[in-house]
Amino acid sequence: MSTNDFYTQIDAISSPLSNFALSLTRDMEDSRDLFQETVFKALKNKDKFRIGTNFKAWILTLMRNTFINEYRRKKRSKVKTVADNSIEMITNTRTVAANGGESNMAMQELMAMLDQLDEKLRQPFWMNYLGMSYQEVADALETPLGTIKSRIFFARKEMQAKVLQAGLR
Numbered sequence: 001m002s003t004n005d006f007y008t009q010i011d012a013i014s015s016p017l018s019n020f021a022l023s024l025t026r027d028m029e030d031s032r033d034l035f036q037e038t039v040f041k042a043l044k045n046k047d048k049f050r051i052g053t054n055f056k057a058w059i060l061t062l063m064r065n066t067f068i069n070e071y072r073r074k075k076r077s078k079v080k081t082v083a084d085n086s087i088e089m090i091t092n093t094r095t096v097a098a099n100g101g102e103s104n105m106a107m108q109e110l111m112a113m114l115d116q117l118d119e120k121l122r123q124p125f126w127m128n129y130l131g132m133s134y135q136e137v138a139d140a141l142e143t144p145l146g147t148i149k150s151r152i153f154f155a156r157k158e159m160q161a162k163v164l165q166a167g168l169r
Contacts, residue, residue, distance in 0.1 A: 006046050009055050010039060020060055024067045034070075038063040113162040117155055124148050125155035 001009075010017075017038065021031035042049075042059050049058055114122060127137045138148040 001046065001049065001051055003043075003046070006043065006049075010042065010059070013056050013059065016056070017059065017063065020063060021067075024064070034063060034067055037070075038066055041066060109166060110159075110163070113159060113166070116162070117158060121151050121155035121158065124151045125159070128152050 014035075018031065018035055021034040021038070022028065025031045025034055038059065041062055045062075049055065114126070117125070124137050124141065124143075127140065128134065132140070134145060134148050134152070137143075137152075138145045141148065
């Protein structure tokens with residue numbers, strides 16, 4: 001296909017192509033950018049278009065893929081920016097004074113709630129909290145594994161209800 005034929009085909013579908021770009025971006029300026037980028041890529045890769053195939057489908061697929069790639073690139077850069085800001089806040093310790101008072105009070109409240117649990121639930125929950133696997137807890141308490149799993153589940157559920165009730169979250 002000659003370059004002139006290629007331009008003619010692009011001109012013929014420019015209106016549906018513009019509408020598709022607008023439906024993807026939902027912004028007039030971004031849709032123009034996407035349209036231009038797609039046409040540029042189409043012209044750059046015109047040798048990859050096979051005569052006899054659907055030109056409109058080929059260029060719309062090119063536009064969709066361009067949009068997706070740009071979206072993913074923007075998403076990655078936002079994550080990096082947020083991560084950079086978080087690292088900066090963590091490393092900037094000049095203006096932040098360490099104060100464990102609130103966390104100590106919250107931990108005391110949690111321990112008091114834990115003490116209110118039934119012993120059958122508290123002991124497996126605490127052992128699991130300290131890092132023991134379900135199997136290790138079951139072996140240590142000489143209790144079936146399924147029983148240990150259910151007791152830990154119910155202990156978590158009860159603790160969650162107590163925390164929500166106390167407003168610690």
